[in-house]
Amino acid sequence: MAGGTRGGEAITMVSHDAHAHAAPQGFIRKYIFSLDHKVIGIQYFFLALVAVLTGMFLSLLMRIHLVWPNAHLPIFGDIKPETYLSLLTMHGTIMVFFVLTTAPQGGFGNYFLPIQIGAPDMAFPVLNMLSFWTTFLGFLVLVAAFFVTGGAPLHGWTGYAPLSALPSAGPGEGLGADLWIISIAIFCIGALMGALNFITTTLDMRAKGMTLMRMPLTCWAWFITAILGLLAFGVLLSAGILLLMDRQLGTSFFVPLGTVNGVLTGHKGGSPLLWQHLFWFFGHPEVYIAILPAMGLCSQLLSVFSRKPIFGYKAMVYAIMAIGFLGFMVWGHHMFMSGMSPYSAFAFSIMTMGIGVPSAIKTFNWLGTLWRGKIRFSSPMLFAIGFVSLFVVGGISGPFLAQPVLDIYLHETYFVIAHFHLIMGVASIFGIFAATYYWFPKMFGRMMNETWAKAHFWLTFVGAYAIFMPMHYYGMAAGLRRYSQGTEVAWINALAPIQKFISIAAFITIASQFIFVINLFWSMKKGEKAADNPWEATTLEWITATPPPHDNFGGVTPVVHNGPYEYSVPGAPRDFVMQTDAEVGAKKH
Amino acid sequence: MADSVVPHDIPSVYEPSLFGTYSKKIGMWLFLMSDSLTFGALLYAYSYGRISTPNWPTPFHSESIVNATIMTAFLLTSSLTMVLAVRASVQKDAKAQTLWLLATIACGAGFVILHGMEWSKLIAEGMTLPFFPPVPGHEVSAEFASVAKTVPQFPSTFFTLTGMHMLHVTLGIVYLGVVALRKKFIPILLALWLIAWLGTPSYSPFHYGAHVLLAAAIVCAIILWLKPKVYDASDVEVAGLYWHFVDLVWMFIFPLVYLMSARIL
Amino acid sequence: MGLVLLVVIWLITLIGSYFIIAKTWWLPVGASAAAAAIDHHFTVSYILMGSVFILAQLALGWFAWKYRDRGAGSQPAHYSHGNTKLEVLWTILTIILFVGLNLASEPIWSSERLHGASPGAVQVEVTAMQFAWYFRYAGPDGKFGSTKPELEDASLGGAGALGLDSNDPSSKDDVISGVMVVPVNREIEVILRSHDVIHSFFVPAMRFKQDTVPGLAIHMHFTPIQTGDYELACAELCGLGHYKMHGIVKVVSDQEFSQWLAAREAEKQ
């Protein structure tokens, strides 16, 4: 079907053979050590799925412990304060690295970046494969931390030294902490390989006519995300190596002279703040790594389902670039209370407010895209609209935290938890859901069940608000994060009803995720067969067969004539003009 | 459909690439960018430690400095031979290409061996990390031992920076070896691993460090299995980029950890 | 579907904002000199950012309903690639809003953090360790005695826990307490230390928080303006006992403070 005609109009394509490799034979080369970016994308997707279910299960245990601290759980037994902290650490690490970094970029990016720019594969297929298996190994090592003596580490996903550097500082800080660091180092290497591949592919393998300014915003987002990853993960890798050396070789990068329980640690001269600088130099770009792909995708979906060109394409591109650039200059906003110079707090604060500007611009453009559109409420669109709503609520709390004066009070309270779960956690997960509902037909050749998808949307949307909105109040009343119980401190104990409400909301929301999981597997087998372009969208993945052939376009390479968002073009025969269709006449703004 | 007929033979089916280069070269440049941040972070940690430590020691005697200077000469020479290897590859002179690559490897190996000896000597003399096993039967220099005790940041940063660099040189050697000899390099690599492992005493960090070679051999074998190919001029050029970068990093490390910590009489 | 979205988004927005406006769960009474200004800045931020939040959500819900696909034959979507003027306009407005908000908070930050405590301030050394707080007063000589990590032994409590060097003459009159007692309306200079890992000294009523970092002695100040007992708690993850690492700041009159200090001094002899 690829390379033929669709909707009566010829699609221009050219044949090629560069970069192509023959379709593999045999199960192992085809599904396990596959070099095909589509298979690798699906592998990443399933890795993220396993990871997100694991992470969700951990959060369930945490929510139970917070409300019923004495509950005795089947199999799991009692949750002690240190267990709670281990759960929290592993939840955060799994979610940030193996879900939010893995699914949108490694999963969907891998599958769709080459197709959307008209390439037959990634620039470096072997590297692509290695990057997946490296990431997979990282996940195994991380999970192994649960099963070693002492259990998983309790130092949180941010791993602040000296807590993370001293085995004597608490249970889990022994072998478990070593595995945690090693896992992250492995993940960094995998992410670096992936990032390098994404950038090269975008720069080097765009089909004819696919100029940078004709790339879908998804591709822009993956591209900039990859650049962030390339620069950020190298630094985390170093930080991890230094931390491991402090632990294993007795160096003192992060540990000053001091005692634990009256026993000298044997270290001296190091600086705990050094770890925070290195970690957040990575950490802030990392949060954008988690959100940019979702931003790109939602831009895409709002346009597709509003049947309207994206509002301010160029502004969107520049906003992504600005976010990427500024993202490296704001890390100090996590350190206002750390003992860092109060003067640098000024600089970081202004920069942080600055990075809020492109985020706001994007939001306005999304609203502008809906404005005077013709909205179709398919499930991907519902999640995209949900994304905008969540992005707004999560983004609003940013400028509070970004002002050191207010952060004095808010730092380390649930207000921060609310902020980043809404904007990074849930918003980006909504991006992943939207991507799944949107691209499932292309990936698996069948549609997902729309009724269940909608049910899933409503429960998750309302559920997410029910869980995370009250956390703002909890934080405003100085409720502290990373407390395994709130009973000890009087003012926190007074807030117990909020925790109870949140836990119940969480149980319901977690349960409703199974609608998604079941729908996913059921539709793979039983879903309605999908057409090649079920959403009537314009980008290149919709001109090829469903699922796409091994080299994506069946021995040819498309030639691109249009931007990615030509919807409702006056005078066009349909309300969408494929990127490969004849060029749309003079575009007037 | 003006340009619906594009000749079958390549690159014109794509948009012109960045700077007109091929993917591998872009990829290597990107890797080097990321690697400079990795080193950058280590150098930042070094500066952080050095600035916050009032009495940064300057213990290196002329012996160490001379040794490091010879190492530097090895690396500079290897950059030259690498240039010659690239030239030979462009001229399609396969024999010269292999020879110059091997010469580069030899220089690199000379660097690593000298550096390894320097490390071993320093460790034996007491400039060591707390968890390195003690070296039996060796005279500890009072000065180095006191440096390690009073300013642990000094040996910490020294071993981290130079160790990371040594790792890069070693992997560079493996890389060039594979480009030069392909499959035939794997047994050589395994032999090197055995020599390094069995030839070093168990208290030496190189005894365990040697396993890097084993890991490298496994990864190279997988890559060669997945993608068996003859390496051409572009591969040599890209390998050269890496090699020169590693040299360049040394040009930061040498003055920082050696010259700026040389004993001033 | 558009209508449902409108209703749900609007409802969430209204319910969500209600609890903020009603201050159902809110900051505790401000008992320090800086509290009023900080709280005021909170209010300003809420009004400005809250308006943006509400307007954006209302618009989102409204658009979802207003511009829903009304079926075949209805008006097609408006073909437009955007509007540069609008783009520039809202960029500038956001910059003014964000930067303005930030600059407005600057004076508070600089008086709290950029300037040290005034010379007459009452000095209290706050030491954190897994999982306890110790407060030390210099005593009549106005000098803190030196402490040594190798002398630290938490099981001894008090001077032993801090590793106070009894050979140092200025350590003799140091008063160590498990409760932080401070006089009202006097500036308090805290010197924050930690023995082991990072902790954070957080007194919500004082609107005061600062990490205690091992290896550093961080000088900060605040001025209590109301007597009473205020709870403090550790705000930085420090290990399994983090959640129970709390204590009391007792703000008393100047006179009571002197009496208390003298009594503790007497106990030592």
Ligand code: HEM
């Ligand atoms: C309007 C733009 C934003 C501003 C001004 C902002 C500001 C801040 C500030 C100041 C903090 C530190 C709070 C504290 O620890 O006291 C913070 C925390 C955080 N932010 Fe944002 N943020 C913004 C957008 C985002 C986005 C888009 C993401 C992710 C997609 C994100 C993810 C996070 C995370 C994960 C943390 C907490 C990390 C932790 O402590 O565990 N933020 N934000």
Ligand SMILES: [Cu+2]
């Ligand atoms: Cu940040």
Ligand SMILES: [Cu+2]
């Ligand atoms: Cu704590």
